[in-house]
Amino acid sequence: MAATGFLLRGYAQNLLDALMGMGYRCVGPQVRNGAITYDILSHASDLPWGWHDDQKPGSYRLERDGSPWGFAWANGPQGLKPLLFAPVDTLQTARRTEDGALHFEGATPHAIATAVLGVRACDLAALRLQDQHFLEGLVPDPHYAARRADLFLIAVHCTRPAVTCFCASTGDGPRAEHGFDLALGETVGGFLVTTGSAAGEDLADRLPLQAVLPKEQDALEASIAAAVAGQQRRLPSRDLRAALFAKLHHPRWEEVAARCLSCGNCTAVCPSCFCYAESEQPALDGLSSMHTRRWDSCFTQGHSAIHGTVIRSGTRERYRQWLTHKLGGWHDQYGRSGCVGCGRCITWCPVGIDITEEATSICGESHV
Ligand code: SF4
Ligand code: SF4
Incomplete structure (x- = not known):
């Protein structure tokens, strides 16, 4: 997938400013309580620059190596799920009025237009599954639908999978192929930018993008190929x-x-x-x-x-x-x-x- 432009790492704040200018609340990965999790993100300096994860069965550790990379980690404990299918939702309230009658009221789904930065390919695949479950059944879930409607997704291709990752064997990663508005591929100098929707093109137009150098594209392709080759785990089949x-x-x-x-x-x-x-x-x-x-x-x-x-x-x-x-x-x-x-x-x-x-x-x- 050819990138449309290159964003120098020093312009990461421009990305957030452009999203906020488009009316989005930004959510992005940050170090919280010893793990990388999603939280409200206004300053690019809060991204996990120089952090990487060490994951094993039953073990997750973060380490700092001082590198300039912002996404040299695989995934934290949290995917997109809590942002759309909330851990707790109020569905309706009931109250007794002064005349003794019971009054029931459905909880009105309310959602803020949100841009999520740093979404991994596996989580885009999981989002497609959750969309099927919550939106494509007989009765679409109004809470999920409200949060899903104004969601802007910025994917980041995985170039440093964890030991526990096996998305190559399920066909869901490590490259983000679809389902995003914008995708970033991190290299030594910054990010190759690929658009995936009209809204993504609108965002790209607002960024100080440079022309993509072939060596940057080649470096990204090599990193993704290495990420595929490096995955040790696999399921015996995609249909068991x-x-x-x-x-x-x-x-x-x-x-x-x-x-x-x-x-x-x-x-x-x-x-x-x-x-x-x-x-x-x-x-x-x-x-x-x-x-x-x-x-x-x-x-x-x-x-x-x-x-x-x-x-x-x-x-x-x-x-x-x-x-x-x-x-x-x-x-x-x-x-x-x-x-x-x-x-x-x-x-x-x-x-x-x-x-x-x-x-x-x-x-x-x-x-x-
Ligand atoms: S995480 Fe799942 S598989 Fe592991 S001990 Fe708990 S219930 Fe069992
Ligand atoms: S590896 Fe598969 S089953 Fe385990 S948490 Fe990820 S998607 Fe769920």
């Missing part, structure tokens, strides 16, 4: 539906259950997971209540409770549900696997359970 459902009694489910804490971290960090639970929260005075939805996980007891009976009472059944749905059942629902190869569930699992290892052990290395 038949293989997994044929192995529902494989002894590996018991083995992984002996290690799994059923904590749900894997589902919380997964950019494509969408399960939630709804509850009523009455006020102490008994006159009003809020109906909320909150992220849930197939690892919680309540998730499989039907009419007072917990269907998946053990960790074996819960882990099997997670893997067979994510890598199998999603093919029926959304036409592809629910895994985009971001590796977060491996890094943020407290006991380092590795989805690629488990899938390979259950389905077999040679499965195609």
Whole structure:
């Protein structure tokens, strides 16, 4: 994909100023509590310049090397999911009026036009899945739709994947191919800029872009090729539906259950997971209540409770549900696997359970 211009690193603030001039609130990656996470971003100096991550199963560390690079890290614990599918949303409120009647009111979705800088290819792929789930069903989700409507996405191609990444094997990275308004490819001198929408072209017109030198394009292509070649992990196939459902009694489910804490971290960090639970929260005075939805996980007891009976009472059944749905059942629902190869569930699992290892052990290395 040929870039349309080159932005010197020293002009990163111009990018934010142009976005704010277009009416966007900017959100971008920043170092927070020992991890790179998204937060409101007004100053380019707050980007994680010179930081890189060291991720392993069950381990995430940031290190500073003093380099000028701003995006030489893979991904943090947070994808785009919390920005669109909020961890907690109020769906409606109820209150008792003075005459004793009950009055119900739906919570009006409200969203600010937001530009997100630094989106990775895996998270763009997860966004497409979440769009399918929240927008293309029988009843589009108004909260998700409101936040999605005015979202401007600036992708950054991954040139330094983590050890836990395997997006090349799922076909979702490390190059951002589509779904963005603007994409940046970082090189020694700055950023190759590619537009992906009319809004992206509008932004590019506002930037002090220079002509792209062939050596910069070649350097980016070499970095992305190295990022592909460097990924060690892989899933045995992009479609494990038949293989997994044929192995529902494989002894590996018991083995992984002996290690799994059923904590749900894997589902919380997964950019494509969408399960939630709804509850009523009455006020102490008994006159009003809020109906909320909150992220849930197939690892919680309540998730499989039907009419007072917990269907998946053990960790074996819960882990099997997670893997067979994510890598199998999603093919029926959304036409592809629910895994985009971001590796977060491996890094943020407290006991380092590795989805690629488990899938390979259950389905077999040679499965195609
Ligand atoms: S299952 Fe794991 S690797 Fe796959 S998208 Fe979810 S968090 Fe990322
Ligand atoms: S696989 Fe890991 S992160 Fe997921 S529930 Fe089990 S222990 Fe927690």
